[in-house]
Amino acid sequence: MASAKPEEPTSRAQAIAQVAAYLVESGVERTQAQDDARAMLRAAASLTRLQLAMEPQAPITDEEADRLSRYAARRAAREPVSRILGERGFWTLDLVVAPNVLDPRAETETLVETTLALIENRDAPLEILDLGSGSGAILCALLSELPRARGVAVDLSPDACAATSANLARCGLANRARIVRGRWGESLAGRYDAIVSNPPYVRAGEIPALDPEVRLYDPALALDGGPDGLDCYREIVADLPRLLKSDGIVAFEVGSDQAVGVAALLGDKGFGVARVGRDAGGHERVVAARPAPGRS
Ligand SMILES: C[S@@+](CC[C@H](N)C(=O)[O-])C[C@H]1O[C@@H](n2cnc3c(N)ncnc32)[C@H](O)[C@@H]1O
Known part of the structure; x- marks a missing residue:
């Protein structure tokens, strides 16, 4: 069974890929799952779009991974990203x-x-x-x-x-x-x-x-x-x-x-x-x- 927590991601890009795969398993459409994973990673790591685009291979911290994991679990229960992030x-x-x-x-x-x-x-x-x-x-x-x-x-x-x-x-x-x-x-x-x-x-x-x-x-x-x-x-x-x-x-x-x-x-x-x-x-x-x- 897939876990809500990305398994020790070494990079932002890997974390996004893992969360997106988890969301697809939960019934979220593939393109949407990618977009949602990216948005949640950006929020979990306080990144602008530009920062994520410039350094996709940068590692995420344990704290960011935990936050992303909590967001991912809620999204897998089909809560919209806007509600998870509150805006x-x-x-x-x-x-x-x-x-x-x-x-x-x-x-x-x-x-x-x-x-x-x-x-x-x-x-x-x-x-x-x-x-x-x-x-x-x-x-x-x-x-x-x-x-x-x-x-x-x-x-x-x-x-x-x-x-x-x-x-x-x-x-x-x-x-x-x-x-x-x-x-x-x-x-x-x-x-x-x-x-x-x-x-x-x-x-x-x-x-x-x-x-x-x-x-x-x-x-x-x-x-x-x-x-x-x-x-x-x-x-x-x-x-x-x-x-x-x-x-x-x-x-x-x-x-x-x-x-x-x-x-x-x-x-x-x-x-x-x-x-x-x-x-x-x-x-x-x-x-x-x-x-x-x-x-x-
Ligand atoms: C489809 S939502 C629209 C919310 C917002 N205007 C928007 O576009 O995002 C409809 C709104 O009408 C409110 N509503 C439903 N019945 C109502 C009534 N009889 N009188 C006043 N508001 C009502 C609901 O609480 C809800 O906030």
Whole structure:
């Protein structure tokens, strides 16, 4: 049986190879296993990418090997590297990844990108609402690009609210944001220039088939979108006429086959699609809309 601990590695490169082989045995895809082993070695030995690239044959210390071994055991249990190391890059920011809070995904950057593309004046004092803020990734990214904007982050999960708060502080944005623990826009008054949301959208019946990295480590509250995956969109869209300014924009992240369904929900409430954003895989990942002309 393979051991979590690399067997007396003599070099960084050997340690990476041993950990990668161990991860492949545990079911991690080969290229991913290589990337993960490299990232964990870099963290265990406090190395920059450049240092590792320049001296792959340098030996690792016992202490580094022990640390790497602990990381490898967790990764073999299919915990994502971002959770093991406690942080991930999102947009231009380094965010804390907290237990019991959704690990922000690269495709969510498409929501940030699409929203920014629809904002005509980035220096305006915009009011932004992030529904289901999780780690706070979306709001942090938007506030970092909109120097005079202010934001409200809402989440039902206390752990998510704490993570949003930690990330806003880490990014130096806490003084421009407020966090509300609650159900979508229920307790909010006032209207917003931009409402953004990446709500739970996985069909309930599909959750058992998700990768272990998601199923075992992301909270169910962040995943479960009900029988057809659209329950949360229905709830949020019903409240948009009350919460969105008449010249405001709403932007949703959607599952890879949900853009048409979400556009239809918006259309039923008097919103016209302004832009559809595609992720790096070419999937329609974001639906952004505006109130149709004439709607107050
Ligand atoms: C898919 S995660 C998105 C997290 C984060 N915005 C991101 O993109 O990484 C959805 C978030 O919605 C929150 N949530 C689920 N149901 C909610 C509700 N009824 N009201 C407010 N937040 C809710 C979850 O706790 C979770 O943090």
